[in-house]
Amino acid sequence: MTNVAANIAGVRERIGRAASRAGRDPNGVLLLAVSKTHPAEAVEAAYAAGQRDFGENYAQEARQKAGAVRHADVRWHFIGHLQTNKVRQIAPFVSVIHTVDSERLAAEIARRARGAGRETDVLLQVNVAGETQKSGCAPDEAEAIARVVADLPGVRLAGLMTMPPLAPPERTRPHFRRLRELRDGIARRLAMPLPDLSMGMSDDLEVAVEEGATIVRVGTAIFGARETA
Numbered sequence: 001m002t003n004v005a006a007n008i009a010g011v012r013e014r015i016g017r018a019a020s021r022a023g024r025d026p027n028g029v030l031l032l033a034v035s036k037t038h039p040a041e042a043v044e045a046a047y048a049a050g051q052r053d054f055g056e057n058y059a060q061e062a063r064q065k066a067g068a069v070r071h072a073d074v075r076w077h078f079i080g081h082l083q084t085n086k087v088r089q090i091a092p093f094v095s096v097i098h099t100v101d102s103e104r105l106a107a108e109i110a111r112r113a114r115g116a117g118r119e120t121d122v123l124l125q126v127n128v129a130g131e132t133q134k135s136g137c138a139p140d141e142a143e144a145i146a147r148v149v150a151d152l153p154g155v156r157l158a159g160l161m162t163m164p165p166l167a168p169p170e171r172t173r174p175h176f177r178r179l180r181e182l183r184d185g186i187a188r189r190l191a192m193p194l195p196d197l198s199m200g201m202s203d204d205l206e207v208a209v210e211e212g213a214t215i216v217r218v219g220t221a222i223f224g225a226r227e228t229a
């Protein structure tokens with residue numbers, strides 16, 4: 001049996017140690033519990049342990065789970081690749097979408113958020129390493145997209161997200177640093193705060209926190225291994 005409460009405590013400790021190494025306040029790092037493939041019961045166990053932010057990757061699964069978990073203070077984050085035609089399914093309940101990588105997708109999210117009477121936080125997903133086959137905009141496209149998204153009513157551009165190539169944590173550090181530098185530059189040139197950096201997962205969250213992550217997305221270290229399809 002996975003002890004979700006103990007795992008959350010362990011992850012919070014890891015965040016705390018990394019934050020203090022970096023001279024940061026651990027409260028400046030949001031722990032996002034990635035519940036994809038795990039049942040609503042797992043979300044309930046985490047909720048009982050004080051967890052409020054949950055991440056999902058698939059629109060239909062997210063919608064079902066959001067329907068099953070009925071706490072008004074849960075915040076759902078969408079962190080999977082998002083097709084424009086799926087936005088409608090998640091717009092009514094999602095608080096944050098981490099995977100915006102085009103103006104077209106952002107415009108659809110904004111339209112659906114307004115239709116649902118909401119404002120949705122969005123992050124631009126950047127393919128920092130320029131991997132083929134990977135979602136996310138190119139680093140040199142990010143600023144132009146950010147400019148457009150920042151002006152869309154219905155969404156609030158909160159920052160950037162990345163999912164670097166799978167590698168040992170120290171090999172990932174340059175990619176996290178690059179995302180932070182990209183964010184700093186865009187925020188300065190657009191003269192707007194872009195507070196959030198969504199980066200780091202179960203295996204490399206310490207490095208991400210040291211490089212400035214404000215949201216770490218953690219699945220396995222909280223809920224245990226996922227069954228592979």
Ligand SMILES: *Cc1c(COP(=O)(O)O)cnc(C)c1O
Nearest residue numbers: 034079201202217218219220221
């Ligand atoms: C699944 C997933 C995670 C969580 O990964 P773990 O290694 O299980 O912590 C984080 N971010 C994204 C985008 C994911 O798809």
